[in-house]
Amino acid sequence: MIGVLVVDDQSMVREGFAALLAAQPDVEVLGTAGDGRAAVEEVRRLAAAGRVPDVVLMDVRMPRLDGIEATRLLLADPGAPPPRVLVLTTFDLDDHVYAALRAGASGFLLKHAPAAELLHAVRVVATGEALLAPEVTRRLIARYLETGPARAEDGERPARLAALTPREVEVLRLVARGLSNREVAEELVVVEQTAKTHVSRVLTKLGLRDRVQAVVLAYEMGLVRPGG
Template sequence: MARILVVDDQHLIRSGIVTLLRTVEGLGPVVEASNGEEAVAAARAHRPELILMDIKMPRLSGLAAAERILSLGLEPTPRIVVLTTFDEDEFVYAALRAGCSGFLLKDMPPAQLLSAVTATLSADLLVAPARIRRLVERHAANAVNLPPPRSAGDPADPLTGREIEVLGFVAQGLANEEIATRLRVSESTVKTHLHRVMTKLNLRSRAQAVVYAYETGIVRAGDRSAQPSTPGE
């Protein structure tokens, strides 16, 4: 049973989501917090598998809270999904860059919210890859002078050609099964390569891997079919 933490400073929104989630059979306990500081404390205490986090909150923003939670080294690492509105793309990009797994619109219908929560508990990426890609392409060009995503660094063991290729396909929005077909390998082999990429670069989510690939030039805006590198095991 998955533990879930809902964080929002607006009581009506927070309580509405909590009440909705508590109606779902099979979900674990649902905990709530009203600001970023409470969210960090609740994450430490309850170790949720999923956190729904508002971005704009007093005292400690959702972005800052997400960064702190992801740096705690909790096991398992919680998947953080930011709650947003249509005019907060810049904040969403920063959240994905920091390691959050996706985003949800606050005004989405309850049935869609429940479907999204169920999906993210069993998937690496909540939002459709095409939506993530469009968002990243809009903002990555403005981030070229920034250091790489916070959790990434120069790996002591550099990525192999095949790992770069897999990362490039992930950034283009391909699922593991599609990547396996392109490379003529098994899906488990793709998962192994991707796991090594995430470990070497200290990336916390598939969405953050997409951001990293664009900001470091592994994939460029508009690229849909080019091979990111020469294959090599």
């Protein structure tokens, strides 16, 4: 069962998501919260009871504590294994999306996405993967990295990427383009398990938690460019 905490300041939205998820045979809604501070407190309460949520469905714009800061606190909390955070946003050009990725979110989804897409997103994130498959995710990452914090200059790249082999650098480029392990394997003409191993080594060597962080780093290092 996938344990989910639903966080949104609008009660109808919160209850709607909770009802949709609770109706799935492989999902258990562990609780809900109306703002970021309540979300952090609820995750800590659940952790104390031995039930850390697998996924926190996190709204961005909320009172008391927004979803970005709540995500940052949850993922930095040394008291329990961190949940995966799937950020929900109302606007496809929300100024906070890039910050949410930087805070360690495993992906994000537009609130008006179809129910099937939401369910798919929760299941993908619960497995430990980043939600990079939908075209909107790749587009938004590109847009925000284009206008977000300045990327490192060319001379700075070796310091961060020196630990990677040429093949691993190529794997990082492919991951940054939003390719799945299967698609990476096809590009490199290797079996999927080999591609998966390469991706895992890249994440480990760079000290990254998941593919979303790899995408952000690749863009910041100038390894790939928005739209390129």
